[in-house]
Amino acid sequence: MPCEGTQSVGMRCFRSFLWAAAVAAIYAGCSGRGPAGHGGVALSFDDRFIAEWYALRPLFKEFGARVTFYINGDTLTAGEISMLKSLQEDGHEIGFHGTIHGDAGQLLRHHGVDGYLSTEIWPGLNYLRGLGFDPVSYAHPGGTSTATTDSALLANGFLTLREVSKAERYFRGMRLYHLPPARMPHIYYDFDGRKSFYSLQIDRETSLSVEEMAAALEKAGADGKVLMLFGHQPLPANPSPDQYGFEIAFLRHILEESRKRGLKFYTMSELALP
Ligand SMILES: [Zn+2]
DSSP: OOOOOOHHHHOOOOOOHOOOOHHHHHTTTTTEEEEEEEEEEEEEESOOOOOHTTTTTTHHHHHTTEEEEEEEEOOOOOOHHHHHHHHHHOOOOOEESSSSOOOHHHHHHHHHHHHIIIIIHHHHHHHHHHTOOOOOEEOOGGGOOHHHHHHHHHHHHOOOEEEOSSSEEEEOOOOOOOOGGGGGGGGEESSSSSEEEEEEEEGGGGGHHHHHHHHHHHHHHTTTTTTEESEEEEOOOOOOOOOOOHHHHHHHHHHHHHHHHOOOOOOEEEEEHO
16 A cells, blocks of 8 residues: 555554564675576566456466466455456466555554454465365565564465565655665565565556566576565556556566566465475
8 A cells, every 4th residue: 555644653663664674684695596597587476366366367378477366355246256267277366455455564563363364364274275265375465474473374385475575656746765676675586495575566557667677587597586466456557546546557567577687476385395
């Protein structure tokens, strides 16, 4: 969500900036190259835009792209279930994105680990399992994770956990920062065995340019690492200002630039495979 509004949200944005800067500083000191030929891109999509994602099937097939869809909630229509099954049969991964899409820190504070699991995790996860899906990748709603949530999720069978990284953040209409993705080392996976990843949001609010994305993908290929990206609703050209998502043309650009560089497409759980 945009970083605008309350003081607490502002403080959260500022802490997020400090965290992003700290993570970037840590990773800047360990920019080792990954295994040769493993350069790639891991695309993922959050929430419930299932019909809109389904409409992207031809685009994904055109580029041989396999991606991860993170589903939240514990109710799906018969049509949505059918579409998700088709997407899974195409080779895409179905991940989980929480039942109530809550703030993990608050849930932990007020209800403890058991309350967090029984409220946020088990209802939706068991619902998806009952439909025949078996999510092993989790995306934290709102990017609100803690060490406690991560250890609980990994202990309960998840193979990968996905956090949120943004190239740009605003507070009260003022831009706090904008970072070129190629200068954000933490959004690249280097096959070091970690199971918790930062993924870069590509929705319009982060104002990423096609040139920045090309440079970021170029770095993935050159370094033999996987650039991790995520978005929400696919949008047509010239969407209305209140629509929260990414333009389909922008996604096509990412796919074209990936193919041009011979990058491999990874689903999120494939990053955890040996
Ligand atoms: Zn979400």
